[in-house]
Amino acid sequence: MARTVIIESHGGPEVLKLADRPVGDPGPGEVRIRHHACGLNFIDIYQRSGLYPMQLPAALGMEAAGVVEAVGEGVAHLRPGDRAAYAAMPPGAYAEARVMPAAQVCPLPDGISFEEGAAMMLKGMTVQYLFHRTVPLKAGDTVLFHAAAGGVGLIACQWAKSEGITLIATAGTDEKCALALAHGAAHAINYTIEDFPARVRDLTGGRGVDAVMDSVGAATFDRSLDCLRPLGMMISFGNASGPVPPVNLGVLSAKGSLQLTRPTLFTHIARREDCQTMARTLFGKVTSGAVKIVIDQRFPLAEVAAAHRALESRATTGATVLIP
CATH class of the missing domain: 3.40.50.720 (NAD(P)-binding Rossmann-like Domain)
Structure with missing residues (x-):
């Protein structure tokens, strides 16, 4: 089981709920990842509010970083124990752990922290x-x-x-x-x-x-x-x-x-090869020092509603991360 943020109806931050959900094992082309940090983005607000309608109930969150726990058949670019980060569909990154398609999950260089990884991918x-x-x-x-x-x-x-x-x-x-x-x-x-x-x-x-x-x-x-x-x-x-x-x-x-x-973004990263190439370019910018990832807000996963309110009110600067 993993604590996961879900919505059962569209609306304001008050519709965000924390629920225990089964995780399971990855199938072909999938990976199970345990998150150390989750990213917060305006697309999450669009999905929560209904501007981008979702089939309900739904999990939220589009980017995160953590450690790969298991990989399914056919996944060659990741192994259990790898540090990894992603921005990807379908939503579900606001969680302690999840099973998801592996194509957009990228190996995270050792020089980049989990919080930076969660704040930088999308x-x-x-x-x-x-x-x-x-x-x-x-x-x-x-x-x-x-x-x-x-x-x-x-x-x-x-x-x-x-x-x-x-x-x-x-x-x-x-x-x-x-x-x-x-x-x-x-x-x-x-x-x-x-x-x-x-x-x-x-x-x-x-x-x-x-x-x-x-x-x-x-x-x-x-x-x-x-x-x-x-x-x-x-x-x-x-x-x-x-x-x-x-x-x-x-x-x-x-x-x-x-x-x-x-x-x-999701059109550009739809092909695994494109996504991995784009991620390597981004990682190169960060590891070279040309780009520093600015994280000015951190919220526990349980305080996700407060994080949404801060982002919507333009009270944030830089990136915001949720800590499971």
């Missing part, structure tokens, strides 16, 4: 696909990154600096702007007191940025289009403020033949 591989698989960015390019003081954002700030990419950060307080700057952002904009499209135009000499990376959604989408250069790429990869309303494609034409995409 967020770090998201940054990897944003910078390497969504648009061909190169040294000298400029990007606008919203919510830059969060878990994904602080990795993105460091990643951009390590590759010679100018990152303009936005955040909701001066303190969060300072945090983004301390982690490699070239510029930071407090969007609560500044007109961020006007400031972006000033910072880029009127040209605009090559790409916008936006996990905020409804509150920032329209004005983000005004930050792009002609032929620039709008990457909407989350909806912390709510989903983006339907888009008139003619607006993209009028604003400079802009490009628009709504990617998801």
